[in-house]
Amino acid sequence: MNRTHLAFVGAIAAAALAVTACGSSSSTGSAASSSSVSSAPAAGSPAPAAGGGSITIGSANFAESVLLMDVYAEALRAKGITVTTKPKIGAREVYIPAIKDGSIDLIPEYSGTLLAYVDTTSKAASSADIYAALPAVLKPSGLEVLAQSQAQDKDAIAVSAATAAKYSLKTIADLAAHAGSLIIGAGPEFKTRADGVAGLKSTYGVTFQTFKTLDSGGPLTVAALKNGQIDAADLFTTDPAVPAYKFVLLQDPKNLYTAQNVLPLISSKKVTPTITSALNAVSAKLDTATLTALDKQVYGGTDPDAVAKTWIKANGLG
Template structure:
């Protein structure tokens, strides 16, 4: 995913938890906005249902996609905070949602667990081949957000940690915090063990780089956490994102993943225009506005589109 993000941690946590409540329904794929697509059912053929994963940045990106499509006259509904890839990919395939912002490297690993591509162009080329009907990826953006193994400044100093490789000698003393799926994903615990020989003493199930992980790292409940590289709290708290010299975390460019039945020329043109403008710096600023300044994600999305000349 990156590349997965400054007020006090409690405020950030409250902001993100409020954001996570946007979906509301007990069914994560039920319609989040206007009527037209019931829970678990396909939307009308003239409507695009935009979904998101259950973390802040992906919600904002979904709102950007939705507002960009609306600006071109496309009918749009949203289903936000669906959950992990293991939940929303099936929803894309069965038509419960039509479109979601994705990250090239982790999406490639989802479709092809033996993938070896590392660079942005290589990953995108491999992803286009690995993505099978009824799904397709559109043009990727320069914007990148990777996962990172992050430790506090004190922990980095105590164990002389600069890269993930440095963890091999001390991880048996440390607790790692990450979302539950990190236990089985190729770039999660299996990848840490295979690529770096890193085995942590214990694992704590938290969230995808969100307030649970952030608070646990700050309060010493975990020693290392899976945090997104565009998280503004890394700089705010002087945390250390450990270097990844063996490229466990490959290129992670933001890319639209869509059910090809809904990929009309108008839809593709609108989303390609977003991808052409979106940068990594934009991701950091979008995260700051929502998480730290507590701005509404839709308002932030509209402001970005206006600045980019896409509204």
Template sequence: MRLRTLMAALTATLLALAASSAFAQNDPLAGDAATTERSTIIVGSADFPESQILATIYAKALAAKGVKVEIHPNIGSREVYFPALKDGSIDLIPEYGGAVLRYLDKNSTQNSTDDVLAALKTALPRGVQILSASSAQDTNTVTVTQANAEKYGLKSIGDLKAHAKDWVLGGPPEWKVRPDGVPGFEKNYGVKFKSYKTLDVCGPLVLSALINGQIQVGCGFSTDPALKSHKLVTLADPLNQFPSQNILPLISSAKVTKDITAALDAVSAALTTDDLIDMNARINAHDSYDAIAGDWLKAHKLN
């Protein structure tokens, strides 16, 4: 009986270890402790393609400077990867200034790039810091067709004031009440639209409505390839109605060195919003992250 009991316990232990091993293989935060050195930079990404391509660029830029790197892509939402950054499961991840500030401080009101970056330095927890931000942004935009932009001389959101009374604005349901939606257009720019058409979150429904003339103004994203492929124009937001979303490296302070800072600062200095539009178009065409990142680094002499 004792032998049976011992064998049963041993079998249960082996099964538990096997299950744990299988989970680790599928866990984007799991690393091989035997091969991951303390000097290795573990680069993570959120669970959407643009974050993954940015993480790949960071990793390849660091590797080109002789830094040992591992990539843990597709971790999940900010609620998952931010604690991972704090506990050391990852060391570096691409972030968006305004979004991470709102995550850390729900009551923050800073929208301009300078204000957001200054507030971030105060809001970040101990042991985590940001390096230089890029000019590239993936933020909400106000979008019109190129034909209307040229016909009516539209360059800024404020230019809509003379025409909005005859035009329809389209976007997600929350734009009807949020400060960066209809109330913001009226308060910040004095722009009052004829009506509001509830569509999707700056996606294909808004795009189709713009192209077909069902709406004249729609919400968009600044790195959407549709801006180029469908000849759309993003209107400038000089009063910062939308929070700035400059892309920047968020990194564990313990892993910051002169060489790592120099490599990532060089990426930030070169990265533009237009670059992201082009890279997102390649992602949509099913090009690999490695190829896209490698081509971008080569074009900017960073590999």
């Protein structure tokens, strides 16, 4: 990624102050889309402890990722796994090395952007093709993905309704004739990622006058777009701010932003039948409408862990 907004301006402000925060917690307690990942522990993996083993789950530095981290955590605690959480550890450029070096063992991911990160040459765009391509490119790093959910949250280029009307914008391509006098805002990683500034130029011929570093689809970016400090933004398609502020998500006919199914990325050393079945059961219950509704609660000020616990219990997963 990573969302009615007028009702939670205070929550947004609080989130802005905490956008770089990092913490951890630990406790014991608490079949989706086709998966090509083995449900057995990887060769040489230690057997789970009597209480079910332990795992450290991280999240990226935006609210939806924290929510999904808590959902995974509650599902695993329900199966007797000892869980430590490390929220908001950073963008993909930070958390992929962290899972490789064992600082974390598991993180919620988005299939398309994950593939683009580990394989810059991939042309896969559909959910099925992206999912099929991931195991081979992740295996050399000792990583794998479990079953993907039907939930998708894609990056999108958003503009205000006024900007869309002024320049007759419907697709990203429509920006090409006007972007030279416009400002785009996004998280710092957007400036260098293949599906960020570079991708807009190579795919659509869109070059903005200025790139303004904000947060990754978070409250700073939303506020800047709402207040006219930027003209376009990289936002998430499940963000409640989009309908709340009547932002326009520009169509992406050339699939710069590919399918983005939510799925667990895990160190192969930590894969066990218990962990796999628990997380696959989560993916089986999670679709885009559900994720959007959960996001709305979080952005409305409800603690993500409380949202996760309620959802896990309501769906018979805890």
